[in-house]
Amino acid sequence: MRLIDLLRLALGRLGTGKLRTALTMLGIIIGVASVVALVSVAQGATKGISEQLNALGTNLLTVTPGFSRGTVTRGSFGSATTLTIDDASAIAGLDGVAAVAPELTTSELVIAGTQNETARIIGTTPGYLTVFAYDMWTGAFLNQASVDNNLRVAVIGGTTADNLNLTQSSIGSTIYIGGLPFDLIGIMQSKGGTGTQDDEVIVPLSTMRELFVGSASVSTIGLSATSQDDISTVSGEITALLDQRHGIAAGASADFSITTQAQLLGTVSSVSDVLTLLLAGIASISLLVGGIGIMNIMLVSVRERTREIGIRKAIGARGRDILSQFLVEALSLSLAGGAIGIGLGVVASLGIGIYAGWGFVFNPITVVVALGFSLMVGIVFGVWPASQAARLDPVVALRYE
Secondary structure, eight states: OHHHHHHHHHHHHHTHHHHHHHHHHHHHHHHHHHHHHHHHHHHHHHHHHHHHHTTSSEEEEEEEEEEOOOSSSSEEESSSSBBBBHHHHHHHSSSEEEEEEEEEEEEEEETTTEEEEEEEEEEEEHHHHHTTOOOOEEEEOOHHHHTTOOOOOHHHHHHHHTTTTOOOOGOOOEETTTTTEEEEEEOOOOOSSSSSSSEEEEEEEHHHHHIIIIIIBBEEEEEEEESSSGGGHHHHHHHHHHHHHTTTOTTSSSSSEEHHHHHHHHHHHHHHHHHHHHHHHHHHHHHHHHHHHHHHHHHHHHTTTTHHHHHHHTTTOOOOOHHHHHHHHHHHHHHHHHHHHHHHHHHHHHHHHHTTTTTOOOHHHHHHHHHHHHHHHHHEEEEEHHHHHTTTTTTHHHOOO
């Protein structure tokens, strides 16, 4: 028989039991919709995290001190005081370095008028704005004079400004950090996202050391390479420079570490791939259950249509004609369920993306794979019932009651 005849016959037969057909397809619909939606969620989450990492800075590298060691215990990595302002100045002189921003951090109570919150206070230099790719919403950022003269001036992030009800008209007003008065000179443009990067107060590094921390070291040194191609080279130059400055012998453990933006993005990508496969595998269980449902219904259909099969064979239908008929019915069920599932999965992906804030993430490959998998389910779970029908003896089939 021609394929078009087989398809017409299969659709006609499936149409006679609409409720049973719909219930049989339900497993495939749920499975395919789950695969499409969950893969989209994993990819959307990866996109959101990657965008936040990219928003941290352009071609960013971060130098962190090593661990501290006491007489008995060893501190966590980053707890040492091995990085200094002089290290930051030396790094700024390397080729390929666009800007450098040493940091000292602490937490203090910030008061503006009747509002207050405990915020992260960062002591840094004018290079911070370039290194971490911030824009000013209003006012001005720190300048070198404010660092050189230990000025009590502050720039705040967008979230901090919202929490303290500060607006453009607040520039020039006095805020209190740890009980000490500071002149508010600027508010940075919010980057958005779910991190704490907008909830911060920036003060001159020298002022931070004088009033709050009193340490000659710095917490971290952030820097921006002139281009993405220079990141690896700059990382190697920093390692050689700090090894020399800190007197670290060849083969000895360094008292600092360097993290690049590319490393962070690579880690996110690896985790995302594993998460995507895990979610897709879990959702595929529904497809397996749907395939078993198709096989069950097709076996029942073979038993119900035994006399029909016997009559068709008696008037000349070959075994492969019967096999093709039942196989096309199984494929029609799985493909129809797959198509509906893809539609529902896309709608679910759109809704979740809008709610989560990363927008609609759609990968055509996911749809192709889901449709191909549903087709495979139809073939795998439809072959046995179809072969059972094809092997029926027409004499026995005609006698079947």
